Amino acid sequence: MHKRMNWAIAVLALLSILLTACQPAATPAPTSPPPAATQAPAATSAPAATSAPAATSAPSGSKPQLSIIWFAWAPCQALTDYVKTYPDADVTVRCVPIAQWHDQIFTDFAAKGGADIPILDSQYIGEAVTGGHILELTDWMKTNIDVASYVPSALKAYGEYPPNSGKFWGIAAEADAQMFVYRKDIMTNATAMADYKAATGKDLEVPQTWTELLQIAQFFKKSSGKYGVANGYTTHWCGTPACYDQIATHWNQILWSFGGELWDPTTYKVQGVINSDIGVKALQFDKDLFQTGPDGQGNFQFNETVSALCDGTTFMTTIWYGFGAAFVDPKGCKHSADLAYGVTPGEVKHFISLGGMGLHVSAYTKNKDAALAFVKWFESKDGQLGWAKLGGFSARTDVLSSDTFKNAAPYNPSFADAYQYVKDFWNLPEYNNMLVTEMNNLNLAVTGQEEPKAALDAIAKDQQKILDDAYPSGPPK
Numbered sequence: 138m139h140k141r142m143n144w145a146i147a148v149l150a151l152l153s154i155l156l157t158a159c160q161p162a163a164t165p166a167p168t169s170p171p172p173a174a175t176q177a178p179a180a181t182s183a184p185a186a187t188s189a190p191a192a193t194s195a196p197s198g199s200k201p202q203l204s205i206i207w208f209a210w211a212p213c214q215a216l217t218d219y220v221k222t223y224p225d226a227d228v229t230v231r232c233v234p235i236a237q238w239h240d241q242i243f244t245d246f247a248a249k250g251g252a253d254i255p256i257l258d259s260q261y262i263g264e265a266v267t268g269g270h271i272l273e274l275t276d277w278m279k280t281n282i283d284v285a286s287y288v289p290s291a292l293k294a295y296g297e298y299p300p301n302s303g304k305f306w307g308i309a310a311e312a313d314a315q316m317f318v319y320r321k322d323i324m325t326n327a328t329a330m331a332d333y334k335a336a337t338g339k340d341l342e343v344p345q346t347w348t349e350l351l352q353i354a355q356f357f358k359k360s361s362g363k364y365g366v367a368n369g370y371t372t373h374w375c376g377t378p379a380c381y382d383q384i385a386t387h388w389n390q391i392l393w394s395f396g397g398e399l400w401d402p403t404t405y406k407v408q409g410v411i412n413s414d415i416g417v418k419a420l421q422f423d424k425d426l427f428q429t430g431p432d433g434q435g436n437f438q439f440n441e442t443v444s445a446l447c448d449g450t451t452f453m454t455t456i457w458y459g460f461g462a463a464f465v466d467p468k469g470c471k472h473s474a475d476l477a478y479g480v481t482p483g484e485v486k487h488f489i490s491l492g493g494m495g496l497h498v499s500a501y502t503k504n505k506d507a508a509l510a511f512v513k514w515f516e517s518k519d520g521q522l523g524w525a526k527l528g529g530f531s532a533r534t535d536v537l538s539s540d541t542f543k544n545a546a547p548y549n550p551s552f553a554d555a556y557q558y559v560k561d562f563w564n565l566p567e568y569n570n571m572l573v574t575e576m577n578n579l580n581l582a583v584t585g586q587e588e589p590k591a592a593l594d595a596i597a598k599d600q601q602k603i604l605d606d607a608y609p610s611g612p613p614k
Contacts, residue, residue, distance in 0.1 A: 201226040201507035206245075206252035208238035211462075212311055215527040222523070223514060226507050246270040246501070253502040254511065256310045258494050259294045263566040266298045266306055271497040272505070275305045281513045282308060283533075291532035294561035295495030299613045300402040306497060308516055309532035313492030314481075314555045315390060316548060318446055318464060319343070319453035320366065321477035323357075329364045347391055347422065347484045350453070354429035357452045368451040369429035375438045376580025382572055383438060384579045386490040387455065388423050389562055390481065393488035395419040399562050400600070405612045407600040412593035420582050420589035427583040435584040447472055455481045457492050458530065458555075461548040478548035480555045491559035493530070532556070567607050574599040 203226045207213040213232035220228035231252060233241050239261060245251025246268060257265060265271045274296065278284060284292065287309070293300075296307035323329055324341060333341040333356055344350040354369025361367070373383040389399065397415035400407045410416075427434070431450055434441070443463050445451040447470035467473040481489045496515065498508045514520050521531040525542040530552060536542055537553040563571060578596050581587035587595075 201504050203228045203254065203504055203507055203511055204231060204252040205229070205254045205256065206231045206233060206238075206242055207256040207310075208233055208235045210235070212529065215524075215529065219524060219527055223511060225510055225514070226504075228511065243268075243270075246499070249501045251499060251501065253499055253504050253508045255497050255499055256494050257307065257497055259491075259561055259564050260568045262296070262298050262306060262495070262497075262564045263568070265497065267566055270500050271306050272500055273304060273306055274308070274498070274509075275303070277509060278305055278308065281509070282516055283518070286518070286533045286535050288532050288534060288556055288559065290491065290559050290561065291493070291556070294491050294559070294564070295493065295532070296497075298564060300564070302614075307495035308512065309493060310496040310515075311493050312530040312532040312556060313457055313459050314552065314559050315386065315455050315490045315492070316458045316461070316551060316555060317343070317453065317455055317479040317481045318476055319479070320446070320449075320472065320475050322475040323364050323366060323452060324477070326364055332360075332363075343479050344482050346482050347394060347426075350482055351422065351426050351429070354426060354453065358429040366449060366452045368431045368445070370426055370453050371430035371434050371437060371442060371445045371451050372454050372456060373438050373442050374427065374430075374435050374580060374583060376576040376578075377436075378573055378576070380438055380576065382576065384583070385562070385572060385575050386492070388420070388579050388583075390455075390488055390490040390560070391423055391484075392416060392419040393560055394482070394484040394486050395422070396485045400604075402563070403612070405604045405608055407604065408597045410597070411600070412590070412597040416593050417590045420579070420593060423579075424583045424585070424589060435580065443470075446470075446476060458548060458552050459492065461546055462528075465547060478551045480551050480558075483558070487558045488560040489555050489558045491561040493532070530556075565604075565607075567603050570603050571600045 205216065205220070205228065207216065207230065209232040213230060217230040217232065220230055239258070242251060242255045242257065242261075243264070246265070255271070257271075291309055291312060292305070295309045296305040298304060298306055324343070330341045333339070333353075336356060337352060339352075341353065344353055350370065357364065357366055357369040372387050373380070374387070376384045392399065392411075392415075395415055395418060397411070397413055397419055399411050401410055431445060437445075439456065439460060442454055442456050443460055446454055446464065449472050461478070464470055464476050464478075465473055470476075496512050498505065498512065502508050515524070518533065518535055521529075521533050521536040522539060522541050525531055525536055525539070525545055528545060531537060531542065537556060543550045543553060565571070575596050578587065578592040582589045582592035
């Protein structure tokens, strides 16, 4: 989750107002990347090499003092404002530079200090749990959290470890998923509609499957700009370590929707799973889809993807909902008024890559009860409705179905539908090494430098060795 790019360059271009699983191994990054094209709040200074002391208990008779740590983007600023409405504690939010986010938290953990409530990317959970740094919340959640109101896959992604263990260590702080964005003016253009019907025998309409999306993308790529766009589809294809999980979170949802899997979380087997016949078919499909995009897109990250829609060169994309604010800003997006938002399609199944991150309680807090009380307040229906009013994305179905959420942004109604289909990949401590080989080989395959079967065989071999070396006695219990 769901992820990181070359932040030293991209933060200035991509941090945005609120809101979407994809580097050097030392500093992983968020599941859902910050949006593009608008100014982010200034980061609180926080050198990564220093540790922060644990929050101290409040003097008798005064409110407890709580602290939260997140990375510097608009949701962190929104949370800074939102916690002022919490009546039962004085809460401060520390927004550290994105490149320091992971290291600052784990440096503080090593010193047995830091924030009472760290917000972690889903991929950090295994590392935090195996290090003994966060509290298990399984029993507490049974009586304090309306678990039945949450999307089940979100509960697992933001808090469960080991996979399928039923043990929970966190709950959603910010949800995200991948959305479908397209040019509605061209989708309803009479000439384009007639020509598409003549060429394919089908109506030109929002695709319900990846196969339909590919056919539309190929049609517009072959049109040579006749309808106002030169390319059919593009996305964040980048596969270098600096791009964290960008191409992976794009392709994973295609694999899952085609009926494939990345691994077997029960047996920890990768060989024969990711490189199955279905996997090869899904990667060959993505290679075909890549051919419908603009030149140079093999290195596209989030900002280039946004620009391809906003500057009018490309008909459609799939990208994190976190970038919605960039698309609706007419100052930064020339074609803002021409864009529409829908649910990323499925195929024989329907899965969409999950983004976002969770709230956790530090094992080193001196304010355990107060921290848990804050989590309960924030995760309540009223707490999540208040968060939605500030632009936040909730993992609660009763909030997602509310008018409050749906009216907050033009893409929110489709998010409420899309979030029912989210799925995440491994949240193991070994995730970064597993991700590096997937990213590299996926990019080689879609760009035509490696055959899909060979790419998946290489991924399976590398990832299986990583898991076998880490768990010689089998999956943890």
